[in-house]
Amino acid sequence: MLEIRNLHATVEGREILNGIDLIIRPGETHAIMGPNGSGKSTLANVIAGREGYVVTAGEIRFEGKNLLEMDPETRACEGLFLAFQYPVEIPGVANLYFLKAAVNAVRKYRGESSVDAMDFWDLIHERMDLVKMDESMLKRSVNEGFSGGEKKRNEVFQMAVLQPRFAVMDETDSGLDIDALKVVADGVNALRSPERGFLVITHYQRLLDYIVPDHVHVLVNGRIARSGGKELALELEQQGYALYNEEPGRARRAA
Amino acid sequence: MTAIAPLFSDPYRQAFAAFMAERRESEAIARLRRAAFARFETLGWPTRHQEGWRFTDLAPLQALTLQKASAALIDAAALPELGVAAHRLVFINGRLAPGLSSERPLLDRAFITGFSQALPRDLDLIAPVLDALPGLQFHPFAALNTALWEDGAFIYLPQGTVIEEPIHLVFYATGGDMAVYPRLLLALEDGAQATVVVEYRGQGRYLNSPLAELQLGHDAALHYHQVQEESPQAFHVGGIRVHQSRASQANLHLFSSGGQLARTDLEVLLDGEHAGCLVNGLTLGQESQTGDYHLRVEHAQPHGTSEQVFKSVLNGQARAVFDGMIHVRQHAQKTDARQTSRNLLLSRQAQARSNPRLEILADDVKCGHGSSTGFLDPDAEFYLRARGISLTQARALLVHAFANDSLNRITLTPLRDRLARLLAAWLALDSIEGN
Ligand SMILES: Nc1ncnc2c1ncn2[C@@H]1O[C@H](COP(=O)(O)OP(=O)(O)O)[C@@H](O)[C@H]1O
Ligand SMILES: [Mg+2]
Numbered sequence: 007m008l009e010i011r012n013l014h015a016t017v018e019g020r021e022i023l024n025g026i027d028l029i030i031r032p033g034e035t036h037a038i039m040g041p042n043g044s045g046k047s048t049l050a051n052v053i054a055g056r057e058g059y060v061v062t063a064g065e066i067r068f069e070g071k072n073l074l075e076m077d078p079e080t081r082a083c084e085g086l087f088l089a090f091q092y093p094v095e096i097p098g099v100a101n102l103y104f105l106k107a108a109v110n111a112v113r114k115y116r117g118e119s120s121v122d123a124m125d126f127w128d129l130i131h132e133r134m135d136l137v138k139m140d141e142s143m144l145k146r147s148v149n150e151g152f153s154g155g156e157k158k159r160n161e162v163f164q165m166a167v168l169q170p171r172f173a174v175m176d177e178t179d180s181g182l183d184i185d186a187l188k189v190v191a192d193g194v195n196a197l198r199s200p201e202r203g204f205l206v207i208t209h210y211q212r213l214l215d216y217i218v219p220d221h222v223h224v225l226v227n228g229r230i231a232r233s234g235g236k237e238l239a240l241e242l243e244q245q246g247y248a249l250y251n252e253e254p255g256r257a258r259r260a261a
Numbered sequence: 262m263t264a265i266a267p268l269f270s271d272p273y274r275q276a277f278a279a280f281m282a283e284r285r286e287s288e289a290i291a292r293l294r295r296a297a298f299a300r301f302e303t304l305g306w307p308t309r310h311q312e313g314w315r316f317t318d319l320a321p322l323q324a325l326t327l328q329k330a331s332a333a334l335i336d337a338a339a340l341p342e343l344g345v346a347a348h349r350l351v352f353i354n355g356r357l358a359p360g361l362s363s364e365r366p367l368l369d370r371a372f373i374t375g376f377s378q379a380l381p382r383d384l385d386l387i388a389p390v391l392d393a394l395p396g397l398q399f400h401p402f403a404a405l406n407t408a409l410w411e412d413g414a415f416i417y418l419p420q421g422t423v424i425e426e427p428i429h430l431v432f433y434a435t436g437g438d439m440a441v442y443p444r445l446l447l448a449l450e451d452g453a454q455a456t457v458v459v460e461y462r463g464q465g466r467y468l469n470s471p472l473a474e475l476q477l478g479h480d481a482a483l484h485y486h487q488v489q490e491e492s493p494q495a496f497h498v499g500g501i502r503v504h505q506s507r508a509s510q511a512n513l514h515l516f517s518s519g520g521q522l523a524r525t526d527l528e529v530l531l532d533g534e535h536a537g538c539l540v541n542g543l544t545l546g547q548e549s550q551t552g553d554y555h556l557r558v559e560h561a562q563p564h565g566t567s568e569q570v571f572k573s574v575l576n577g578q579a580r581a582v583f584d585g586m587i588h589v590r591q592h593a594q595k596t597d598a599r600q601t602s603r604n605l606l607l608s609r610q611a612q613a614r615s616n617p618r619l620e621i622l623a624d625d626v627k628c629g630h631g632s633s634t635g636f637l638d639p640d641a642e643f644y645l646r647a648r649g650i651s652l653t654q655a656r657a658l659l660v661h662a663f664a665n666d667s668l669n670r671i672t673l674t675p676l677r678d679r680l681a682r683l684l685a686a687w688l689a690l691d692s693i694e695g696n
Contacts, residue, residue, distance in 0.1 A: 055646075056643055077652070082647055090647075094638075094644040095641075096644065098665055098666070099661075104645070107658065108645075108649050168648065
């Protein structure tokens, strides 16, 4: 469903991604691990279409369509979701209002009518339970004054409401205690299905105990240095990124 | 004063002489007009060399040959509605149009009427209080208004009178380079309460130079709304004077989206202990509009509170000017005064100038001010788009978030809802450009 071929990208004139190849089929969950600064978030941002990330070579196809030609909102409407490493605070826009605007934007794109108020409310409540989110968060401004954990939970909540076909989770586990981590993992696992794909970016093997990936890739200096099964994550945990010119301690501290 | 002043005053001098020849009114009022006109001649037409007028470009207005206001028929559908029962006075080109107005029964001794409808005996009541408030002494347009007003609204509520229904004053101008000088005189005696909505609208090119005088007795409360939606070619150069006695509260909401140049000078004198004043300003500007506020809040007595919050949203080459002064006299201890000015620029060519100032002569006060000007947050924009929300809608949402607390301070629900719709329509302009 997501095919990345020979992807090169620059940020502010600096080459960050140096030829990435990655194919993710429906139903698969892939994990990307790698030291800090290796380009994981850059890859996530390029997939989501953020400004300032310039693709200099290669292509990304999403369900056969050229993703790089689409603006960010079209990608989202096509079923792509990015859980941000650093969710943005938006003062003055209530979470609930924002979610409804997002749901309706996607429905409009699909040629559907605006969501029925009751149906929306039911969906919201069901998904709030899934990520154990308090109802008071709905009235608060998007991410404003949220703790680190609340922000990450809010990302998973949005994903659960929008039900994308493919989601990129950029370090959704970092900064979470074990309970919060389980909540996030439960949220993702509840959405796993034969039609959905996930790309889980993480620094730690820990998350992958709960979200068990089909494939693990190691990203170093903007390239996939190695790919393997879930056991690769364990190996990395033990050996760190030393083999890839990085010390395990350094990678961990930088997280 | 300056050598050039008489040059510009000349056509005004003729206009004033012609105007006075036609008026039939008491000597008291005529005297007031002559004194005001003399003041205008002394002050002269403002130039950009004067401190208070540096950023207000009056040249396009000065280039016009302004015409005396004349009567006109207009379609009632062009007039704004409040959507609730109201005491309504409609002025066309500065004159009351009784057919378009709807007066409602009032208690004895209370007045909500046009000057032109008032009996001579009542006009004698008006004369001594007209132009009696301090403030705007050096404002040439305030002087011109006093010299040249043809009609105005007179609102007087005796002690303890509380009027629940809003007072809706609509001033409509029909263009043709006319100059109109509408007047508003409002006096709330001790404990009286009123809600007033003043709307400025029109079509074509004209000068609207209104002057409002608002006087609040002890414990009086006023909710005052000025909704400036002049035509895009119009010039709006107005003034508001406010005088507050002990424990009175004035909430002034100033909304501005019309006119090629719209300037309001506001002076508030908190002249009694525990008096409180809120000024809540929201300006929307696009194309080459200029929205300009000059504000002076003077704390003369202890325990006063004042808050001024001014926001502007600017697109195209629009400009906003905010010049705000809080002056705390030595005697005015325990004053709590705050002033903020925030500008949101939607285009690289838009410009905002904020100049919040404090002059504090008392030593035991809490005063603060601040200003900020910025563009929409590109990270927030991307966050919304990454959830499927279009760029246009994302920007509209963010602007709405910026402006919404200004609207939320308006407690008159039908007006707030109407302005929220106006804001939404304004934001749907697809001219909000990228950066
Ligand atoms: N928006 C940006 N502006 C400037 N440099 C950036 C930006 N995003 C990423 N980079 C640079 O690209 C490199 C890779 O960063 P990133 O993709 O965030 O790594 P990771 O997510 O793997 O820690 C780093 O050197 C970082 O400084
Ligand atoms: Mg990262």
